[in-house]
Amino acid sequence: MNNPTRTPVSRRSRPAKDPLSQEVIVKTAFDLLEREGSSGLSMRKIAKALDTGPSSLYVYVKNLEELSTYVLDYGLGKLVLPPAADGSWQSNLFDALNAYLTVLYESPGLAELALTTIPIGPHSLALMEYILARLDEGGASSISAAWGVDLLLLYTASVAFEQTSRDRMGTTLQTITETFRSLDPLRYPMIAALKDVMFSGDETGDLQRFRWGLEAILRGVLQTGDKAPGRDVNA
Amino acid sequence: MNNPTRTPVSRRSRPAKDPLSQEVIVKTAFDLLEREGSSGLSMRKIAKALDTGPSSLYVYVKNLEELSTYVLDYGLGKLVLPPAADGSWQSNLFDALNAYLTVLYESPGLAELALTTIPIGPHSLALMEYILARLDEGGASSISAAWGVDLLLLYTASVAFEQTSRDRMGTTLQTITETFRSLDPLRYPMIAALKDVMFSGDETGDLQRFRWGLEAILRGVLQTGDKAPGRDVNA
DNA sequence: ACCTGAACACCGTTCAAGT
DNA sequence: ACCTGAACACCGTTCAAGT
Numbered sequence: 001m002n003n004p005t006r007t008p009v010s011r012r013s014r015p016a017k018d019p020l021s022q023e024v025i026v027k028t029a030f031d032l033l034e035r036e037g038s039s040g041l042s043m044r045k046i047a048k049a050l051d052t053g054p055s056s057l058y059v060y061v062k063n064l065e066e067l068s069t070y071v072l073d074y075g076l077g078k079l080v081l082p083p084a085a086d087g088s089w090q091s092n093l094f095d096a097l098n099a100y101l102t103v104l105y106e107s108p109g110l111a112e113l114a115l116t117t118i119p120i121g122p123h124s125l126a127l128m129e130y131i132l133a134r135l136d137e138g139g140a141s142s143i144s145a146a147w148g149v150d151l152l153l154l155y156t157a158s159v160a161f162e163q164t165s166r167d168r169m170g171t172t173l174q175t176i177t178e179t180f181r182s183l184d185p186l187r188y189p190m191i192a193a194l195k196d197v198m199f200s201g202d203e204t205g206d207l208q209r210f211r212w213g214l215e216a217i218l219r220g221v222l223q224t225g226d227k228a229p230g231r232d233v234n235a
Numbered sequence: 236m237n238n239p240t241r242t243p244v245s246r247r248s249r250p251a252k253d254p255l256s257q258e259v260i261v262k263t264a265f266d267l268l269e270r271e272g273s274s275g276l277s278m279r280k281i282a283k284a285l286d287t288g289p290s291s292l293y294v295y296v297k298n299l300e301e302l303s304t305y306v307l308d309y310g311l312g313k314l315v316l317p318p319a320a321d322g323s324w325q326s327n328l329f330d331a332l333n334a335y336l337t338v339l340y341e342s343p344g345l346a347e348l349a350l351t352t353i354p355i356g357p358h359s360l361a362l363m364e365y366i367l368a369r370l371d372e373g374g375a376s377s378i379s380a381a382w383g384v385d386l387l388l389l390y391t392a393s394v395a396f397e398q399t400s401r402d403r404m405g406t407t408l409q410t411i412t413e414t415f416r417s418l419d420p421l422r423y424p425m426i427a428a429l430k431d432v433m434f435s436g437d438e439t440g441d442l443q444r445f446r447w448g449l450e451a452i453l454r455g456v457l458q459t460g461d462k463a464p465g466r467d468v469n470a
Numbered sequence: 471a472c473c474t475g476a477a478c479a480c481c482g483t484t485c486a487a488g489t
Numbered sequence: 490a491c492c493t494g495a496a497c498a499c500c501g502t503t504c505a506a507g508t
Contacts, residue, residue, distance in 0.1 A: 019472090020472085020473085042499090042500065042501080043500085043501060043502080044499080044500065044501080052473075052474080053473080053474060053475070053476095054500095054501075054502080055473080055474070055475080055476095055502080055503075055504085056472080056473055056474070058502075058503085059471085059472065059473080063501075063502075064501065064502095115350065115393075118410070118411055120410070120411060120414045120415075125418070125423055125426060126423075128423075128426060129422075129423045129424075129425050129426050132425035132426060132429060133425050136425060142428075142429055142432050143432055143447075144451075145425070145429060146429040146432040146433045147432075147433075147444060147447060147448065147451075148451070150433075151390070151448060151451070151452075154389075154390070154393050155386070155389070158350075158389050158393070175353070175355070176353055176355060179355045180355075183360070187364075188360055188361075188363075188364045189364070190364050190367035190368050190371060190380070191360060191363060191364050191367060193377075194367060194377055194380060194381040197377050197378055197381040197382075198381045198382075198385075209382060212378075212382060212459060213382065213386055215455070215459050216379075216382075216383070216386065216452065216455035216456045216458075216459040217386075217451065217452060217455050218455065219454065219455040219458055219459060220450070220451035220452050220453065220454040220455030220456070220458075221451045221455070223451075223454055223455075224447060224450050224451040224454060254491090255491085255492085277480090277481065277482085278481080278482060278483080279480080279481065279482080287492075287493080288492080288493060288494070288495095289481095289482075289483080290483080290484075290485085290492080290493070290494080290495095291491080291492055291493070293483075293484085294490085294491060294492075298482075298483075299482065299483095
């Protein structure tokens with residue numbers, strides 16, 4: 001059975017199993033998240049995909065929560081921020097948040113992570129830094145910028161989350177609209193009157209609504225500044 | 236073994252086990268949520284607390300998701316909205332959202348539900364109706380009111396969620412502040428410059444910050460109105 | 471140092487069987 | 490109509506044992 005010519009034949013009949021590493025684990029986890037949504041993000045599924053046992057992962061990752069923060073940041077790696085040199089600070093800001101929204105749309109489950117895990121990875125920080133810089137350009141005070149960036153990121157992530165969780169289960173949307181349609185207009189007159197406006201629904205309407213919210217927040221953030229907090233909102 | 240006097244003796248030697256009902260299930264679930272946070276909300280734990288098997292619950296409740304919406308609304312039952320007759324619409328609005336925030340603070344896990352499940356129960360709707368009415372009083376357009384109410388509720392719930400999830404795990408807060416403290420100021424100059432403002436931290440600061448956000452959103456919502464969407468935010 | 475197997479203590483949901 | 494037991498197909502995490 002030996003090869004008499006002793007041609008060096010690799011003892012590895014097939015490529016060696018990739019050794020584990022934090023990087024492969026995060027990448028695999030992200031793939032699962034993209035393919036199956038947030039329920040795909042489980043230690044056991046990741047382990048199975050890597051052809052090993054779940055306990056092996058704990059060498060590279062403290063627990064699922066820590067892994068989640070890595071996965072979020074890995075997903076945010078796709079984010080491309082517009083060059084700050086081009087365009088106004090406002091359009092750059094809108095474009096950046098739009099890009100954020102798009103990334104969250106494209107990987108179902110990522111929006112939930114963005115809402116649930118602490119964004120302290122390099123890509124999260126880069127986005128934060130970018131937005132802070134645009135707000136600063138726009139003349140926002142330190143407080144406005146520091147607190148406003150949270151508001152803007154939260155808003156964007158939650159719009160994405162609402163959308164993706166609506167897609168996930170088609171039933172839910174029906175439940176909602178049915179509920180609102182059958183409301184007692186005497187008990188909930190405002191809701192009854194506005195129910196059509198509240199659910200624009202179509203995709204173009206969604207984007208328009210997203211933009212509307214962004215503008216509203218931005219206006220408010222820039223104007224509220226660090227004036228003495230007063231009761232009068234319209235002053 | 237028979238009682239010869241035939242005195243009517245209850246066959247029930249102890250009070251009959253409360254028959255199951257959606258109401259007891261929801262109440263028990265909420266108690267668990269309050270005591271153990273969101274991880275306490277499980278079919279099996281609820282069943283155990285009711286001294287039955289998990290399968291029994293499915294007679295009264297479709298699944299955990301549906302139950303979650305009931306639990307959220309049950310928790311919101313504690314919400315007391317200020318009488319609309321007293322005070323200005325603005326102070327009523329602030330008070331209502333403050334009450335909402337307080338309820339979410341007081342029942343750990345409720346904030347997560349508010350962010351995650353669809354609020355179509357009567358108490359959620361009452362809160363929504365109340366806020367819509369105040370915005371209407373304040374002269375908001377239909378669109379501003381309809382879209383603004385979402386923004387205000389989302390903001391409040393997320394402030395509560397961030398706070399409660401910070402309390403849950405004391406480690407996390409340290410991780411965050413450490414990360415921000417050790418950031419490279421060359422790579423993230425804005426974050427480095429503003430890191431102290433971003434984490435006011437103390438409780439009074441939290442409330443102040445909450446109020447600041449509310450005012451910012453309100454300002455923006457009222458002003459953005461239904462003007463033609465323009466690029467210029469400051470106009 | 472890394473990986474494995476096996477175990478522990480959990481999940482949600484279904485379903486045939488009982489009353 | 491309601492409740493039960495048992496099962497199915499999952500979870501995250503730990504730990505002694507191997508190499």
